[in-house]
Amino acid sequence: MNYQKIRGTADFLPETTNKWQYVEAKIEKILNKYYFKEIRLPIFEQFELFARGVGETSDIVSKEMYDFYDKGERHLALRPEGTAGVVRAYVENKIYGPEHHKPVKYYYTGPMFRFERPQSGRMRQFHQMGVEVYGTTNPAVDVETMALAMDIFQSFGIQDLSLVINSLGNTKSRIAYREALIEFLEPHYEELSEDSQARLHKNPLRVLDSKDEQDQKIVRHAPSVLDYLDEDSKAHFEEVKLMLELLGIPYEIDTNMVRGLDYYNDTIFEIMTNDPNFGSNTTICAGGRYDSLVEEVGGPATAGIGFAIGLERLVMLLEAMNYDFPERHELDAFIVMIGKEANQEALKLVTALRKHGLTAEREFIGRKPKSQFRTADKLNAKVVFTLGSLEVENRTVNMKLLATGKEISLNLEEIYSDEFPQIYNETLIKLKSED
Ligand code: ATP
Ligand code: MG
Numbered sequence: 001m002n003y004q005k006i007r008g009t010a011d012f013l014p015e016t017t018n019k020w021q022y023v024e025a026k027i028e029k030i031l032n033k034y035y036f037k038e039i040r041l042p043i044f045e046q047f048e049l050f051a052r053g054v055g056e057t058s059d060i061v062s063k064e065m066y067d068f069y070d071k072g073e074r075h076l077a078l079r080p081e082g083t084a085g086v087v088r089a090y091v092e093n094k095i096y097g098p099e100h101h102k103p104v105k106y107y108y109t110g111p112m113f114r115f116e117r118p119q120s121g122r123m124r125q126f127h128q129m130g131v132e133v134y135g136t137t138n139p140a141v142d143v144e145t146m147a148l149a150m151d152i153f154q155s156f157g158i159q160d161l162s163l164v165i166n167s168l169g170n171t172k173s174r175i176a177y178r179e180a181l182i183e184f185l186e187p188h189y190e191e192l193s194e195d196s197q198a199r200l201h202k203n204p205l206r207v208l209d210s211k212d213e214q215d216q217k218i219v220r221h222a223p224s225v226l227d228y229l230d231e232d233s234k235a236h237f238e239e240v241k242l243m244l245e246l247l248g249i250p251y252e253i254d255t256n257m258v259r260g261l262d263y264y265n266d267t268i269f270e271i272m273t274n275d276p277n278f279g280s281n282t283t284i285c286a287g288g289r290y291d292s293l294v295e296e297v298g299g300p301a302t303a304g305i306g307f308a309i310g311l312e313r314l315v316m317l318l319e320a321m322n323y324d325f326p327e328r329h330e331l332d333a334f335i336v337m338i339g340k341e342a343n344q345e346a347l348k349l350v351t352a353l354r355k356h357g358l359t360a361e362r363e364f365i366g367r368k369p370k371s372q373f374r375t376a377d378k379l380n381a382k383v384v385f386t387l388g389s390l391e392v393e394n395r396t397v398n399m400k401l402l403a404t405g406k407e408i409s410l411n412l413e414e415i416y417s418d419e420f421p422q423i424y425n426e427t428l429i430k431l432k433s434e435d
Helices: 014-033 047-053 083-092 139-155 171-191 194-202 204-209 213-219 231-246 311-320 340-355 369-378 389-394 420-432
Strands: 044-046 067-069 075-078 104-113 125-134 161-167 265-273 282-289 304-310 333-338 360-362 383-388 396-401 407-411
Touching: 014 104, 014 125, 014 139, 014 311, 044 047, 044 083, 047 075, 047 083, 083 104, 083 125, 083 304, 125 139, 125 311, 139 161, 139 231, 139 265, 139 282, 139 304, 161 231, 171 194, 171 204, 171 213, 194 204, 204 213, 231 265, 282 311, 304 311, 333 340, 333 369, 340 360, 340 383, 340 389, 369 383, 383 389, 389 396, 396 420, 407 420
Parallel strands: 333 360, 333 383
Antiparallel strands: 044 075, 067 075, 104 125, 125 304, 161 265, 265 282, 282 304, 383 396, 396 407
């Protein structure tokens, strides 16, 4: 029997996790500056939460959900996105209560699951890092959120970025727009793709971001959602634009941009890249406002806004840019062991070095000394300690700085003493010096 990973999933070997850890840590640092705190939630939830939260008519719920019945006959689903779970936790843990600082600013990182056709940058298990802000409709939060997303990408030196924004208006204006859109699309029914025909009455806004060429030609002339905004939504959108300008963040407006999840209102946005290595207009971050979602999920009326970054696409983009990921596992010391007699002492030594704060590895598998030195080189160890039966008997060990090839004999008991960190540094300086 040959076991294989499930289609649309990936194994992350250390060469890859090194990059991911670096990327996640860098993003977390920025999130911290914006005073976002981390939330960790279950990977599966009640199916109903996503059906209600993300929307029955969305592709995610209607086609892409990994849902199943557990042994207790509960209808569950692997999360296809992060927001529904955070909203559920917000309500269930009564985060809306007065003891929690407002607005509530959370971020999450982790795997999401969608039954999509796998291709480059599109997986069935993929990873998002997302943020959520609850408790205010202040447009400054919309702008702070977009600024944060841009800040994240710019911190990696990604140049070719565009921030695309739109407003879907509030529920009332969206209903008016929806009707106008249906009226516009109906005469084109026969020309529309099959998907768009199915969506025309159920979720006409989704026709606007159809990837079908013929659909795109038709919707180019569709009425603009911005013409249907009421006074409040219009004012909100104006403020958002003004404050983006205030921060000097360039943006484009795409009135045909909608989002694949049903819960959005007012501001929505995407960050796209045109990196030539990557195909044009690839979305690497998407988000927007969802002011009725908390109530929908059973909480008190609470405004919300957030975004999610697709981490696979971010890492791919960085790889395409030949981004210089620093190696996160620098080896300070490798212990070469000559003869089985040194096995116990090598264990003691490597443990002591680690207690003193060094990253240390030792020989385990009985290689010849020459091959152990090659290993130390290959692992890019800074220092090699050599232990043979003679050293063990004399209570000494040989310390060699690979960069200069210079070596010195140290007392083992010194290494096991509290004085060692200082001795180590002084020895390093000696071994580095020219004489
Ligand atoms: P798309 O239009 O590419 O399907 P989406 O609108 O479904 O994206 P969102 O649900 O808004 O995407 O998710 C935000 C980000 O998560 C996307 O911009 C993308 O970077 C990433 N993403 C979404 N689906 C996948 C997937 N199947 N594989 C890898 N990354 C994904
Ligand atoms: Mg999608």
